[in-house]
Amino acid sequence: MTCLNDVQIQAVVDEESTDEIRRHVAECERCRARVAERRRDMSRLTALSADLWTPPALAARVQQAVAAAPPVRGATALRSQLPSGRRFGWVSAVATAAGIGIVVLLVLPKFGAPTRLSAAQVIGRSLTQLTAGAGVERVEYDLVFASAPSRQLGLRWPDGVHRIHQLFDRANPGRYRLEQYDPDGTLGAAVTQDPGTHSRSELVAVDGRRFILRVTALKDPLLSIPELLQAQIEAALTMMQATADQSLTVVDGPNGRQYVIDIAAGHPLGDKVMLDLTSARAVISDGDFTIHEFHAAGVLLKQPFDISFKLIRQEKGVTVAPGDFEIDARPGDIVIEGAASGDVFHDDIDIVLRELAREKTR
Amino acid sequence: MTPVDAPEAPATRIADPNSEVVRLFGDHGPSLYRFCHSMLGPGDDAEDVVQESFLRLLQHLQASGDRANLRAWLFTVAANGCRDRLRRRKRWVPWLPELDRRTSEPDSAKRDIDGAWTVLRDLAPRDRLLLSLRAQGLSYADMARAADIRPASVGRLLARAVDRWKKKVGA
Numbered sequence A: 001m002t003c004l005n006d007v008q009i010q011a012v013v014d015e016e017s018t019d020e021i022r023r024h025v026a027e028c029e030r031c032r033a034r035v036a037e038r039r040r041d042m043s044r045l046t047a048l049s050a051d052l053w054t055p056p057a058l059a060a061r062v063q064q065a066v067a068a069a070p071p072v073r074g075a076t077a078l079r080s081q082l083p084s085g086r087r088f089g090w091v092s093a094v095a096t097a098a099g100i101g102i103v104v105l106l107v108l109p110k111f112g113a114p115t116r117l118s119a120a121q122v123i124g125r126s127l128t129q130l131t132a133g134a135g136v137e138r139v140e141y142d143l144v145f146a147s148a149p150s151r152q153l154g155l156r157w158p159d160g161v162h163r164i165h166q167l168f169d170r171a172n173p174g175r176y177r178l179e180q181y182d183p184d185g186t187l188g189a190a191v192t193q194d195p196g197t198h199s200r201s202e203l204v205a206v207d208g209r210r211f212i213l214r215v216t217a218l219k220d221p222l223l224s225i226p227e228l229l230q231a232q233i234e235a236a237l238t239m240m241q242a243t244a245d246q247s248l249t250v251v252d253g254p255n256g257r258q259y260v261i262d263i264a265a266g267h268p269l270g271d272k273v274m275l276d277l278t279s280a281r282a283v284i285s286d287g288d289f290t291i292h293e294f295h296a297a298g299v300l301l302k303q304p305f306d307i308s309f310k311l312i313r314q315e316k317g318v319t320v321a322p323g324d325f326e327i328d329a330r331p332g333d334i335v336i337e338g339a340a341s342g343d344v345f346h347d348d349i350d351i352v353l354r355e356l357a358r359e360k361t362r
Numbered sequence B: 001m002t003p004v005d006a007p008e009a010p011a012t013r014i015a016d017p018n019s020e021v022v023r024l025f026g027d028h029g030p031s032l033y034r035f036c037h038s039m040l041g042p043g044d045d046a047e048d049v050v051q052e053s054f055l056r057l058l059q060h061l062q063a064s065g066d067r068a069n070l071r072a073w074l075f076t077v078a079a080n081g082c083r084d085r086l087r088r089r090k091r092w093v094p095w096l097p098e099l100d101r102r103t104s105e106p107d108s109a110k111r112d113i114d115g116a117w118t119v120l121r122d123l124a125p126r127d128r129l130l131l132s133l134r135a136q137g138l139s140y141a142d143m144a145r146a147a148d149i150r151p152a153s154v155g156r157l158l159a160r161a162v163d164r165w166k167k168k169v170g171a
Helices: A006-013 A019-027 A029-050 A056-068 A089-110 A119-131 A225-242 A347-361 B017-040 B044-062 B070-091 B108-122 B125-135 B140-147 B151-169
Strands: A136-145 A160-169 A176-181 A187-194 A199-206 A209-216 A246-253 A256-263 A275-285 A291-300 A303-315 A334-339
Touching (some): A006 A029, A006 B151, A019 A029, A029 B017, A029 B108, A056 B017, A119 A246, A119 A256, A119 A275, A176 A225, A225 A291, B017 B070, B017 B125
Antiparallel strands (some): A136 A303, A187 A199, A246 A256, A275 A291, A291 A303
């Protein structure tokens, strides 16, 4: 017998080979060495997952889900093996149609709990929840910019994953605190604004040095970034609600039952429109219709955008101290402070230029 | 139409399917979780697919479905669940612990393991599926069923997948 090929070596290691092949390995030093090497590869592969412990909560979750599951009729059928030859087209079409019929009529209603809500209704309730509430909310979330929207929002953040810590006072529009952490965990930027104290602060890092710009005597607060982001999500949700081909899936997860609503990638209307949505996905909790995940891609202000949001934590009715809407300076920070000039869009640059002029004339 | 799940053993009604599923979770849950984790990475998705698989097993048993080789049955359902999740994930970039550099710098051994994981997850879906199934000790026949490929092709496809993984890991 000639020496073994790679497939036969693999089969020996996996104990799937014939007696004849095994006998050859016993007699052939070269093949024995190759089997030993492949066995080491497979051990390394197996060892990768061997140390993974099943999360203790998973067993409890499964037991709970099994206990709560309603009785059903009709066994779950697995996909058949691939046929060795080509099927006739009409057989395939009939089988597909029958399969879809079975899934729609018999199988789908048995996954999770049937919902009487449509995707549009779920989105509608979520929109209501998104804009409802009073008092201060503390929210932590991941924001992923894969295209231009951070610039459209006036932010200087690079594309990528950003962890955001946000305080947002619903009772006082414009009062907020937002901190953006880079993927390496460093505070990349922060913005606070408090119409009550007529102040706004911004923290930026330039060449590794932190600058804090404080604007006092603020007459007209800027629209807050949380409000801008919320407006963008609201607009995308509204478009999803109006789209005809949403898909709604009910999933039981660690956070309880959730609705997953997708709209498939569609044909863009072109880059001349103000707002267009080419694909979107929202994961919304069943109980309070909170949005846990959201992704949208399309065109905003004639620029492509791709934004993803994932909720990490949310607290409502948070008690805050007055200083929570200010940025505290640390040793080494350069703080520039000045009164608002009345032109909200140029306050920052005016204050910096005034400070520069003072330094030059000293 | 050919039955898609031809019984290998006579179906019998189980007195208490719920207890049976809990018992089967004890037998197969950990390896099914390891498989799903290999396919989907850390996070909730792997746990979700495991839970969904056992819920479908419950439905299967309640309906007196075929009880022959339930381990292969579970891996087939989980493999389909993983494939669905991966399709849905196309555009979402999840927050992964390995991307979070706020955690302490890993030692070199951990870096090697992380690297091998990363390579595994960067492989083509079918390569990753076959390697993940084999790592949990499934036979070629069971792998063929779970991966929806011909049994005669498993050895060849698996050997190639191992070669590709090994080449990228740099072993």
